[in-house]
Amino acid sequence: xxxxxxxxxxxxxxxxxxxxxxxxxxxxxxxxxxxxxxxxxxxxxxxxxxxxxxxxxxxxxxxxxxxxxxxxxxxxxxxxxxxxxxxxxxxxxxxxxxxxxxxxxxxxxxxxxxxxxxxxxxxxxxxxxxxxxxxxxxxxxxxxxxxxxxxxxxxxxxxxxxxxxxxxxxxxxxxxxxxx
Numbered sequence: 001x002x003x004x005x006x007x008x009x010x011x012x013x014x015x016x017x018x019x020x021x022x023x024x025x026x027x028x029x030x031x032x033x034x035x036x037x038x039x040x041x042x043x044x045x046x047x048x049x050x051x052x053x054x055x056x057x058x059x060x061x062x063x064x065x066x067x068x069x070x071x072x073x074x075x076x077x078x079x080x081x082x083x084x085x086x087x088x089x090x091x092x093x094x095x096x097x098x099x100x101x102x103x104x105x106x107x108x109x110x111x112x113x114x115x116x117x118x119x120x121x122x123x124x125x126x127x128x129x130x131x132x133x134x135x136x137x138x139x140x141x142x143x144x145x146x147x148x149x150x151x152x153x154x155x156x157x158x159x160x161x162x163x164x165x166x167x168x169x170x171x172x173x174x175x176x177x178x179x180x
Contacts (some may be wrong), residue, residue: 022144023155033162036134040165043130044087047123048072051090054120059110064097088168094124098172117175120158124171131169138162 014170054060055069071093078086098104107113141162150156 004083004106019149020154022149026144026150026155029137029144030159031142032137036137040130040134043126046088047127048075050120050123051094057112057116059107059113060063061173067093070098084165084167091168091170095170095172098175104174121175128169131165131167135164138164142146
């Protein structure tokens with residue numbers, strides 16, 4: 001009788017340790033999601049700020065300046081529910097303004113334009129990487145949260161279900177090709 005109780009206790013302790021390890025892993029994934037989301041937000045803010053700076057610098061023609069400034073302003077001021085759409089619209093505006101290499105060259109030839117174009121190219125290249133890191137972390141957490149053991153034992157606690165950040169983040173080819 002006592003040997004049976006010992007084996008039952010050993011099994012319960014092993015199951016408890018496994019569930020604890022899984023809950024810890026899930027907690028670390030949620031912390032990673034928070035960190036990657038903060039990095040993504042920082043890159044999106046940097047891209048919008050650099051775009052606004054370029055739009056107000058006077059190196060672009062007035063129509064392009066207005067398009068970029070309004071799109072960047074909308075992206076910076078967007079509520080969380082509309083953020084993906086606003087950021088996608090900024091990407092589209094950047095591609096429209098910098099669709100052709102002569103437009104990029106015109107910006108680079110203006111006083112202070114080379115540094116501004118280089119900074120913009122760097123920021124638009126970092127956004128897709130930051131988004132990819134965030135979405136990879138979200139995917140890992142989602143896969144773990146879909147396991148029965150996580151659902152049955154409520155190992156995720158009250159943490160919200162992680163959501164990926166989906167947006168159009170394709171950089172303007174003429175700007176990125178020239179900077180590379």
